[in-house]
Amino acid sequence: MSLPNLVGMLPSEMEDLAVELGASRYRGRQLATWIYRKGVVELEAMTDLPKDFRSALAERVVVALPEVERETPSQDGSRKLVFRLEDGARVSSVVMPDDGRVTLCLSTQVGCGYACAFCLTGTMGLVRNLTAAEILGQVLRANAVEHATHLVFMGMGEPLANYAEVVKTLKILTDAKLGLGYSPRRITVSTVGLVTGIEKLGRENLKVNLAISLHAASDEVRSRLMPVNRAWSLEALMAAVRRYPLAPRQRVFFEYVLLDGVNDAPEDAQRLARLLRTVRAKVNLIPFNDWPASEFRRPPLARILAFQSILLDAGITTTVRWSKGEDIGAACGQLKEAVA
Numbered sequence: 533m534s535l536p537n538l539v540g541m542l543p544s545e546m547e548d549l550a551v552e553l554g555a556s557r558y559r560g561r562q563l564a565t566w567i568y569r570k571g572v573v574e575l576e577a578m579t580d581l582p583k584d585f586r587s588a589l590a591e592r593v594v595v596a597l598p599e600v601e602r603e604t605p606s607q608d609g610s611r612k613l614v615f616r617l618e619d620g621a622r623v624s625s626v627v628m629p630d631d632g633r634v635t636l637c638l639s640t641q642v643g644c645g646y647a648c649a650f651c652l653t654g655t656m657g658l659v660r661n662l663t664a665a666e667i668l669g670q671v672l673r674a675n676a677v678e679h680a681t682h683l684v685f686m687g688m689g690e691p692l693a694n695y696a697e698v699v700k701t702l703k704i705l706t707d708a709k710l711g712l713g714y715s716p717r718r719i720t721v722s723t724v725g726l727v728t729g730i731e732k733l734g735r736e737n738l739k740v741n742l743a744i745s746l747h748a749a750s751d752e753v754r755s756r757l758m759p760v761n762r763a764w765s766l767e768a769l770m771a772a773v774r775r776y777p778l779a780p781r782q783r784v785f786f787e788y789v790l791l792d793g794v795n796d797a798p799e800d801a802q803r804l805a806r807l808l809r810t811v812r813a814k815v816n817l818i819p820f821n822d823w824p825a826s827e828f829r830r831p832p833l834a835r836i837l838a839f840q841s842i843l844l845d846a847g848i849t850t851t852v853r854w855s856k857g858e859d860i861g862a863a864c865g866q867l868k869e870a871v872a
C-alpha cells in the first residue's frame with residue numbers, strides 16, 4: 533500500500549491529520565503554508581515543525597510532485613512541460629508568457645474520452661483521471677520556475693469528467709489563506725459541454741471562469757464534430773450556461789475552432805451571433821492547429837477575419853486566439869504523449 537500524498541490534501545485535512553498525530557491543528561496549517569504558499573515539499577526543510585512531528589508524518593504520508601521529464605521551449609516564448617506520473621503515464625502543461633501575464637495550461641486526465649473529431653488528444657481515448665495531487669503538482673512545478681498568474685484547465689482531458697478531483701484542486705488553488713491564493717477570476721475551466729457538471733460547478737460558488745468548447749452553432753454540425761452533443765444538445769447546453777452564476781462584469785468564454793469549409797462560413801458566424809444573443813459571452817476563435825492524419829484544415833486568413841467581423845458587428849467581443857507552441861506540439865488540441 534502506498535502512503536497518501538500531502539499534496540492534494542485540503543488544508544483542513546492537514547489540520548485533521550495533525551490532530552490524529554497528536555499535534556495541534558496549527559501544525560496542519562503550517563504544513564499547508566509550506567506546501568501551498570511556499571512551494572516547499574521536503575519535510576526536512578520545514579524547520580518550524582517539531583522534529584518528532586516530522587518523523588511521525590514521514591511514517592504516514594509522502595509529499596510528492598510529478599516529475600518533469602522534459603521541457604521544450606517554443607520559438608514564441610511558450611514552454612511545454614511533459615510530466616511522467618508514478619504509473620508511467622505522461623501528461624503535459626504549457627506555460628505561456630504574454631504581455632506581463634503568465635498563463636499555465638493544465639491537464640486533468642490522461643487522454644480524453646470525448647473524441648472530438650478535430651482534437652489529437654481525443655484519438656487517445658480516456659486512460660485515467662488525474663488526482664488533485666497530479667493537477668496541483670503541475671502548478672507547483674511550473675511555479676517553481678516561473679510564477680503563473682493565470683491558470684486555464686485547457687490541457688489534456690475533460691475537467692468536468694474528473695469532477696471531484698478538479699473541484700478539490702480549485703478549492704486549494706483559490707484558498708487565500710492556506711492554499712495557493714489564486715483569484716478565481718484568474719482561473720478558467722473549459723468543458724466540452726457537460727450539462728450536469730456545469731450546473732454542479734455553478735452551485736460550488738467557486739466563481740471561476742467558465743469556458744465552453746462550442747465549435748458550431750447548429751446541432752447538426754456540432755454533433756458531427758463533437759459526439760457529446762448527441763447527449764447534450766445546444767439547447768440544453770445554453771440553458772445550463774445561462775444559469776451559471778456570473779459576477780457583475782464576468783462573462784462566459786466560448787471557444788470556436790475554425791475548420792476550413794466545415795464551420796467557417798458567414799452563415800455560421802451569423803448563427804453563432806444569434807445563439808449567443810442572450811448570454812454575456814466572449815468568443816475565442818481558434819484557427820485549427822494541424823496534426824498528422826487529421827482530416828481538417830485551417831481556413832485562409834481572410835475567412836478567419838471575415839468570421840470575426842460578423843461577430844464584432846453583432847456586438848460580441850471576439851478575439852482570434854493564435855495558439856502558442858504550435859512548433860513543439862503544445863498548441864490547442866495537439867497534446868498527446870506516449871502513455872508509458
Ligand code: SAH
Binds near residue numbers: 648724787821
Ligand atoms: N476538454 C476541455 C478542455 C480542453 S480545452 C474542452 O474541450 O473544453 C482545449 C481546446 O482546444 C478545446 O476548445 C478544443 O476543442 C480545442 N482544440 C482541440 N483540438 C484543436 C485543434 N486541432 N486546433 C485548435 N483547437 C483545438
